[in-house]
Amino acid sequence: MLKTILSVSGKPGLYKLISSGKNMVIVESLVDSKKIPIHARDKVVSLGDISIYTNEAEAPLKDILVTIKQKENNAKASINTSAKPEELKKYFEEVLPNFDRDRVYPTDIKKIIGWYNILTNASIDFEKEDEVSEEEEEVISAE
Structure with a gap:
């Protein structure tokens, strides 16, 4: 589960990977549930x-x-x-x-x-094994 939880440099809190677009990903804040785009220039680290x-x-x-x-x-x-x-x-x-x-x-x-x-x-079960799709893995690795 931690593979899809992201820390974004310059932005407070943690974010869940929702989807990816061209040169960006869409994430949802675990604090306030707002969805925002994260661009390729942003430094992103997967907690996993x-x-x-x-x-x-x-x-x-x-x-x-x-x-x-x-x-x-x-x-x-x-x-x-x-x-x-x-x-x-x-x-x-x-x-x-x-x-x-x-x-x-x-x-x-x-x-x-x-x-x-x-x-x-946020009731995230971080003990659960990560089940990341190939597309999500590519997005995470590209960031």
């Missing part, structure tokens, strides 16, 4: 392609979101994204104890917690 640095390798974002969901009993995150950097790191240690403290910044942790809250509010 994001990993977090650990001391050994990289951990897929999906695994981290699932761990947060288990920690919070399917509820919103118990920490606010405006918490102090030390508090964010302490929270993230509980979620991913071996995260690379030199390469994972408090801003990254804020973003992950914010994304988790958006996905939870």
Whole structure:
């Protein structure tokens, strides 16, 4: 499911891929359900392609979101994204104890917690395996 959830640089929140057109894709905001076009010049990242640095390798974002969901009993995150950097790191240690403290910044942790809250509010099942059509895969890869 995370393959079709997109983060668009310069735009707040997360977006679900709806369809594609010539040199653009149509996405729907998970926050307010508004549909907007995203053009080829916009930087778009699929949440399914994001990993977090650990001391050994990289951990897929999906695994981290699932761990947060288990920690919070399917509820919103118990920490606010405006918490102090030390508090964010302490929270993230509980979620991913071996995260690379030199390469994972408090801003990254804020973003992950914010994304988790958006996905939870939108009732997105990010534990479900991704079922992306070939057309959607081409659109995501092209961005």
